[in-house]
């Protein structure tokens with residue numbers, strides 16, 4: 001009997017409520033990492049109202065749990081709020097089963113490393129728009145980053161062009177994703193732990209989640225349906241551009257599925273938007289924060305770009321393997337603050353890991369923040385230091401892209417990681433190649449320190465901060481103004 005093994009250590013539970021009162025609601029990933037040190041174990045156990053939660057706080061345990069025992073820790077917790085809010089079609093939130101496996105296979109084939117090249121033109125054109133917007137209104141750079149990720153995602157997924165964040169489809173999707181992010185992380189809402197609360201009448205105290213869920217449900221339905229209605233109309237007119245939705249409608253393997261094709265296309269496209277836009281937004285915002293507080297890194301990376309690529313064009317996604325220092329900058333950005341710091345999984349069966357019992361139905365949290373901030377692996381983990389990924393001779397000291405822990409582990413590892421890598425890398429490279437980061441100044445002319453904190457939620461972001469983005473030379477300004485032409489030209493020559 002596996003249950004004769006002890007549960008992983010953790011703060012002692014209290015009668016009935018267990019550790020409910022101990023569970024941190026603000027940046028729980030940091031508290032869990034601290035408990036891991038206190039109890040000297042990468043696996044930590046807490047219990048809240050009868051629900052077992054195990055937190056995986058180190059790389060060795062993550063490999064053991066999510067890779068070596070992938071078959072048992074492949075699922076996600078079944079949360080009642082997901083159904084109430086109409087988010088249960090989302091691949092990233094779906095418990096393990098045939099529907100997940102079918103949809104995941106579609107991702108594996110459409111987002112393979114080789115397929116990512118198809119999105120390069122959309123990437124470079126949207127990044128060009130970003131540079132132009134920063135040139136025109138540098139004070140709104142945070143807004144421009146958000147527009148970039150929404151514009152790229154909408155164009156790549158639905159073939160749909162947005163010009164600003166006021167776009168109705170983006171508004172729908174972002175509101176719905178924000179409501180989701182706020183309501184499903186562990187401990188966010190009691191109804192997730194006590195589904196019976198859903199049967200209580202609306203006037204009963206504490207049932208406010210019902211109207212919250214209804215509001216989200218209406219938004220999510222529109223977010224899933226409306227962009228597909230749009231692309232179908234354009235396909236019928238013969239004006240639909242190449243994009244994921246069109247590709248899916250034409251995909252033969254989908255036609256053989258027991259689900260209606262249009263439902264699968266809606267699920268896969270909306271799951272892609274939900275998985276891509278907010279996470280990439282977070283990573284690029286983190287990149288700007290790190291670069292603004294380390295102008296010397298910007299100068300060094302730009303020197304490498306100029307040395308290898310010259311000064312006459314912007315970097316292209318295909319340049320990534322040529323620039324080791326820039327690669328180290330990218331890896332350090334991805335390590336500095338994982339966009340999804342705490343990722344939920346669920347145990348399908350009783351199991352024993354490292355001598356500890358993990359009961360069936362346990363919520364298993366992958367603490368990606370703890371792994372990327374383990375001082376044994378990353379000295380002074382709170383410091384932004386790209387050199388940690390380099391050998392003294394300037395070559396990369398670990399050449400596996402899959403070791404970007406911010407993308408998770410095992411069979412549920414982020415299927416969009418190749419596209420995300422290409423997009424985030426090219427954005428960072430392009431910005432560095434033309435802009436200097438200076439401190440912003442207040443009305444008195446004093447420098448404003450570059451400081452931020454991170455938000456809470458399933459996906460977290462650095463809060464607003466200020467810096468002054470200035471083209472590093474006249475040549476850089478003309479590159480921003482005129483490089484779209486150059487980029488496209490070198491594309492058609494190189495493709």
Ligand code: HEM
Nearest residue numbers: 091092275276279280283339407408409412413414416420
């Ligand atoms: C910097 C950007 C991104 C980060 C940091 C990120 C991170 C993650 C993480 C941590 C997971 C959960 C992995 C696990 O359970 O171990 C995940 C899942 C997922 N990601 Fe990403 N992601 C990013 C971009 C993208 C993009 C661009 C797409 C789509 C094109 C995408 C689509 C998905 C999907 C569909 C899932 C759910 C997979 C499943 O549950 O089987 N992500 N991502």
